[in-house]
Amino acid sequence: MSSCLFCEIVKGNLNADLIYEDDRIVAFKDINPQAPFHALVIPKDHIPTLNELDVEHAELIGRMLIVAKDLAVDAGYGQRGYRTIFNCNSEAGQAVYHIHLHVLAGRILGWPPG
């Protein structure tokens, strides 16, 4: 068994509330939502942090952002607004070392973030 939680979700070994899947990307509801709508968009490939990204990942990251937008819009938050966030490493609060794009909506999101 892999030690990466999100790889286990990709492989179907760990339950998650999946809301999107294609050949390279999976999205699911966050287990500890920080807003009425809180989804995570992840690549199926294991990439630990944003620091590992290279130009070869450009299409993947673009697709992830489009998935995030589609999820937020389909859930009815296109006009009200939503936030997309990648946390990178400890000072940004990254807890799971498999990159994931947070999609948050459904309440007023303060700025700057804590």
Ligand code: 5GP
């Ligand atoms: P980070 O702090 O790394 O940016 O975000 C990790 C996110 O993953 C957190 O919002 C946390 O609630 C979520 N998370 C951690 N473990 C699980 C899990 O097993 N299932 C789901 N659905 N979300 C998880």
Ligand code: ZN
């Ligand atoms: Zn992983």
